[in-house]
Amino acid sequence: MLDLIADEVDERLIEVNRSFNAPAIVTGLPDYWQTRLPTAVVAEDLDRLTLDSAAHDLVIHAMGLHWASDPIGQIVQARHALRPDGLFLGVMFGGQTLHELRSVLAEAEARVTGGLSPRVAPMAEIRDLGALLQRAGMALPVADAMPLTVTYADIWALMRDLRAMGEANALSARLRHPTRRAVFQEAERLYAQHFGTQDGRISATFEVIFLTGWAPDDSQQKPLRPGSAQVSLAQALGTCEFPPPPSKD
Numbered sequence: 001m002l003d004l005i006a007d008e009v010d011e012r013l014i015e016v017n018r019s020f021n022a023p024a025i026v027t028g029l030p031d032y033w034q035t036r037l038p039t040a041v042v043a044e045d046l047d048r049l050t051l052d053s054a055a056h057d058l059v060i061h062a063m064g065l066h067w068a069s070d071p072i073g074q075i076v077q078a079r080h081a082l083r084p085d086g087l088f089l090g091v092m093f094g095g096q097t098l099h100e101l102r103s104v105l106a107e108a109e110a111r112v113t114g115g116l117s118p119r120v121a122p123m124a125e126i127r128d129l130g131a132l133l134q135r136a137g138m139a140l141p142v143a144d145a146m147p148l149t150v151t152y153a154d155i156w157a158l159m160r161d162l163r164a165m166g167e168a169n170a171l172s173a174r175l176r177h178p179t180r181r182a183v184f185q186e187a188e189r190l191y192a193q194h195f196g197t198q199d200g201r202i203s204a205t206f207e208v209i210f211l212t213g214w215a216p217d218d219s220q221q222k223p224l225r226p227g228s229a230q231v232s233l234a235q236a237l238g239t240c241e242f243p244p245p246p247s248k249d
Contacts, residue, residue, distance in 0.1 A: 006036045020058040024051055027062040028166055051081035058087050065092040066123050075136035082215035090211035095125040097207045100195045108187035126209055138213025139220055146208045151201040155188045158204055
């Protein structure tokens with residue numbers, strides 16, 4: 001999974017068509033990302049980022065924003081670490097991630113124990129995440145999603161992969177004692193029943209959100225003032241423009 005995400009990051013940086021000479025990466029998995037971007041300064045995804053002001057032309061926030069208690073604060077700090085016209089690229093999981101696992105664990109726990117406990121962290125929807133860039137003062141903000149469907153042999157293989165990615169349950173309200181094995185056995189049965197594939201595996205959805213913005217700079221394109229257009233939309237499209245019908249009032 002991380003390899004797919006890192007490959008997509010590489011593709012997006014190539015599409016920018018710019019050389020980055022002072023990159024930085026914010027991550028909770030420094031060993032992995034250091035091998036992908038060996039020249040980058042690596043900062044741990046703590047509440048206060050250890051990045052110098054205006055020191056970087058690229059800041060990548062890699063797979064940590066969905067765990068952040070203050071995601072806007074993280075992006076603001078990244079903006080301050082950027083030079084003018086520097087690029088911010090945030091990568092995180094979105095709200096549709098692991099919806100299958102979330103539903104079967106909730107149903108299994110309710111059936112076996114009669115209650116529920118937090119197991120999969122809530123994640124933001126893309127329609128809300130784009131606004132974070134503007135609130136953080138980024139210019140030319142863009143948010144887009146890359147849905148991925150991954151198949152696993154069973155629910156145990158899925159959970160092993162999540163632990164290897166550092167995406168295990170870290171919620172403060174999680175259970176502090178081991179979960180009864182019967183809960184996971186019931187979840188395994190429900191997962192295979194509702195989300196099984198034809199070849200006997202199970203499918204899991206990962207919604208990867210990419211947030212892109214630039215540190216403000218005078219050289220960047222600016223939107224025109226409302227009413228300053230010299231050509232109407234009808235002229236641009238080569239169509240006829242008709243007045244609205246008269247009101248019936």
